[in-house]
Amino acid sequence: MRRPVIGIVGASDPSQESYAAALALGRLVAERGWIVLTGGRPLGVMAAACAGAKQVPGSLTLGILPGALSGEGPDVDVAVFTAMGEARNAINVMSSDVVVACGVEGPGTVSEVGLALRAGKPVILLGASADARSFFRRIGHWLEAAGPEEAARIIEQELKILRGPAWPTS
Amino acid sequence: MRRPVIGIVGASDPSQESYAAALALGRLVAERGWIVLTGGRPLGVMAAACAGAKQVPGSLTLGILPGALSGEGPDVDVAVFTAMGEARNAINVMSSDVVVACGVEGPGTVSEVGLALRAGKPVILLGASADARSFFRRIGHWLEAAGPEEAARIIEQELKILRGPAWPTS
Amino acid sequence: MRRPVIGIVGASDPSQESYAAALALGRLVAERGWIVLTGGRPLGVMAAACAGAKQVPGSLTLGILPGALSGEGPDVDVAVFTAMGEARNAINVMSSDVVVACGVEGPGTVSEVGLALRAGKPVILLGASADARSFFRRIGHWLEAAGPEEAARIIEQELKILRGPAWPTS
Amino acid sequence: MRRPVIGIVGASDPSQESYAAALALGRLVAERGWIVLTGGRPLGVMAAACAGAKQVPGSLTLGILPGALSGEGPDVDVAVFTAMGEARNAINVMSSDVVVACGVEGPGTVSEVGLALRAGKPVILLGASADARSFFRRIGHWLEAAGPEEAARIIEQELKILRGPAWPTS
Numbered sequence: 001m002r003r004p005v006i007g008i009v010g011a012s013d014p015s016q017e018s019y020a021a022a023l024a025l026g027r028l029v030a031e032r033g034w035i036v037l038t039g040g041r042p043l044g045v046m047a048a049a050c051a052g053a054k055q056v057p058g059s060l061t062l063g064i065l066p067g068a069l070s071g072e073g074p075d076v077d078v079a080v081f082t083a084m085g086e087a088r089n090a091i092n093v094m095s096s097d098v099v100v101a102c103g104v105e106g107p108g109t110v111s112e113v114g115l116a117l118r119a120g121k122p123v124i125l126l127g128a129s130a131d132a133r134s135f136f137r138r139i140g141h142w143l144e145a146a147g148p149e150e151a152a153r154i155i156e157q158e159l160k161i162l163r164g165p166a167w168p169t170s
Numbered sequence: 171m172r173r174p175v176i177g178i179v180g181a182s183d184p185s186q187e188s189y190a191a192a193l194a195l196g197r198l199v200a201e202r203g204w205i206v207l208t209g210g211r212p213l214g215v216m217a218a219a220c221a222g223a224k225q226v227p228g229s230l231t232l233g234i235l236p237g238a239l240s241g242e243g244p245d246v247d248v249a250v251f252t253a254m255g256e257a258r259n260a261i262n263v264m265s266s267d268v269v270v271a272c273g274v275e276g277p278g279t280v281s282e283v284g285l286a287l288r289a290g291k292p293v294i295l296l297g298a299s300a301d302a303r304s305f306f307r308r309i310g311h312w313l314e315a316a317g318p319e320e321a322a323r324i325i326e327q328e329l330k331i332l333r334g335p336a337w338p339t340s
Numbered sequence: 341m342r343r344p345v346i347g348i349v350g351a352s353d354p355s356q357e358s359y360a361a362a363l364a365l366g367r368l369v370a371e372r373g374w375i376v377l378t379g380g381r382p383l384g385v386m387a388a389a390c391a392g393a394k395q396v397p398g399s400l401t402l403g404i405l406p407g408a409l410s411g412e413g414p415d416v417d418v419a420v421f422t423a424m425g426e427a428r429n430a431i432n433v434m435s436s437d438v439v440v441a442c443g444v445e446g447p448g449t450v451s452e453v454g455l456a457l458r459a460g461k462p463v464i465l466l467g468a469s470a471d472a473r474s475f476f477r478r479i480g481h482w483l484e485a486a487g488p489e490e491a492a493r494i495i496e497q498e499l500k501i502l503r504g505p506a507w508p509t510s
Numbered sequence: 511m512r513r514p515v516i517g518i519v520g521a522s523d524p525s526q527e528s529y530a531a532a533l534a535l536g537r538l539v540a541e542r543g544w545i546v547l548t549g550g551r552p553l554g555v556m557a558a559a560c561a562g563a564k565q566v567p568g569s570l571t572l573g574i575l576p577g578a579l580s581g582e583g584p585d586v587d588v589a590v591f592t593a594m595g596e597a598r599n600a601i602n603v604m605s606s607d608v609v610v611a612c613g614v615e616g617p618g619t620v621s622e623v624g625l626a627l628r629a630g631k632p633v634i635l636l637g638a639s640a641d642a643r644s645f646f647r648r649i650g651h652w653l654e655a656a657g658p659e660e661a662a663r664i665i666e667q668e669l670k671i672l673r674g675p676a677w678p679t680s
Contacts, residue, residue: 094593107286110287112284114279115281131301140277230418248400256593261420448624455618459596475642478641479617
């Protein structure tokens with residue numbers, strides 16, 4: 001059975017809190033055997049999530065890049081070069097079983113949260129500002145996590161819903 | 171010289187105010203000779219903007235559709251079938267000289283505003299809620315319009331910046 | 341009822357014969373009130389088809405561009421900027437009621453003929469080499485035109501099949 | 511250093527020879543530690559290449575799918591859901607260091623070979639018909655392999671060119 005894929009999205013120039021959350025969450029996701037999917041560039045939340053994951057032996061990181069040939073971060077194991085620019089954000093979301101935004105601080109992240117809600121994906125906002133929470137409450141259904149550990153617990157619950165209650169023990 | 175292209179985006183199930191704003195703005199844009207670009211479906215803001223434009227003889231409406239074969243509204247003159255689902259939102263934005271959101275009420279619109287800000291396009295929020303304005307103020311630079319007429323005036327100013335001060339008289 | 345869209349594809353550095361065929365076909369398509377769709381750049385078959393169309397008053401040319409901001413030819417009326425590079429070839433094909441290749445001389449054209457056959461679109465090869473015809477006969481069903489006038493006649497037949505026998509008189 | 515990615519493309523309904531070639535090549539690629547990239551569906555050359563790879567412990571297979579949620583074959587380790595239909599063929603090609611076509615027997619494969627030549631990727635035709643070879647000789651530069659072992663040797667040479675002569679020993 002394929003390993004679950006967790007999309008971790010966020011700004012390329014995030015707050016310190018969002019960077020730290022992505023680093024911790026990347027590690028927690030990888031420790032559970034799940035694949036970390038990001039936008040693949042060596043910047044901000046993308047870089048942090050991959051770096052956190054690569055602290056774990058056997059981890060797998062998947063980067064969906066905007067460019068054609070290069071630009072992937074050093075902690076990306078599998079790079080998909082879309083040559084589609086920001087239109088690749090839709091692929092990030094479609095390829096994730098669950099999407100976690102570590103802060104909603106930049107326009108690319110806003111587009112990914114919007115696309116994930118539009119696609120009916122489970123969406124977790126981790127460390128979102130009060131403004132972001134007020135706004136997105138009107139836009140769709142999502143879950144809130146106070147920290148990386150809570151996000152990992154919510155992801156596990158969502159995966160059980162997606163893959164059936166016996167997962168992952170059977 | 172190519173006619174300017176104005177992207178009008180908004181929910182497929184908008185508030186009455188947003189629907190009315192899109193209808194009026196579609197007409198105002200078409201009266202100025204500009205092309206109305208939408209997501210092309212026969213729903214909500216997309217349908218209203220095209221219907222408004224088609225009240226004007228000589229108007230041209232361009233719909234960028236998510237599907238492969240059909241699904242365009244009756245007021246779409248030129249339909250582009252992307253077969254790319256919501257990833258086509260990125261094309262809507264890239265193909266518009268100016269993007270106007272008539273309300274920010276659904277997740278698809280959120281993604282388009284995010285992508286437009288990310289691409290550095292001139293973005294006008296028309297009739298956005300206080301929550302939306304508070305949130306997007308942290309995300310990037312955009313312009314606010316109280317109504318369709320003000321939106322049309324701002325579009326004209328932005329087009330002069332994009333195309334040079336002599337435009338469109340020379 | 342929307343005007344039919346005829347995709348005219350071919351090399352950016354075509355043979356003289358293919359260039360001349362695209363110029364003549366663009367004009368014939370426009371004279372019949374159909375929209376000419378191309379890849380939009382100011383090169384080769386794309387440029388010729390648009391130039392031919394723009395000899396006709398009231399003609400409409402649609403260019404689906406690989407880039408994000410510019411690069412369209414002078415005879416493109418409506419430019420769609422995909423920012424998707426050559427992945428936009430799939431959109432060219434999906435958005436055309438009928439696809440005509442003026443020569444199959446470059447790799448981009450090969451991809452478009454392949455994608456059009458894959459999508460089940462009516463495909464006309466105009467001026468294809470004997471090698472191309474031998475090869476594509478094994479790949480799928482397509483129609484052959486000896487010249488632009490024959491291509492226009494075949495397009496008309498295909499449009500009658502697509503839109504019903506009463507078209508375009510009713 | 512990221513593992514090389516080898517795109518193996520071919521028909522969903524291939525000849526017996528092409529199926530056998532893809533199965534053998536998938537295994538040879540995986541034995542060398544390279545990632546096998548395919549279109550991801552449980553059909554034809556895609557399925558064979560992945561099945562061959564998964565005979566090798568530690569192998570990694572990457573499937574770039576046309577759909578949004580499912581449709582991947584049982585031997586795909588990492589599935590990317592593009593929801594872009596056949597436009598995803600461009601991503602397959604851009605994400606591969608080297609592209610090998612096991613037969614050129616269907617329209618999708620034709621599009622991938624065209625896109626790979628257009629992108630300047632190293633392209634190997636394995637078991638292509640005489641017609642295909644005659645045709646593609648006019649279209650661009652590519653390499654010919656008589657069988658899977660020769661294809662693997664050519665891939666290795668191309669990777670040395672791409673990654674430098676010391677690769678993979680340093």
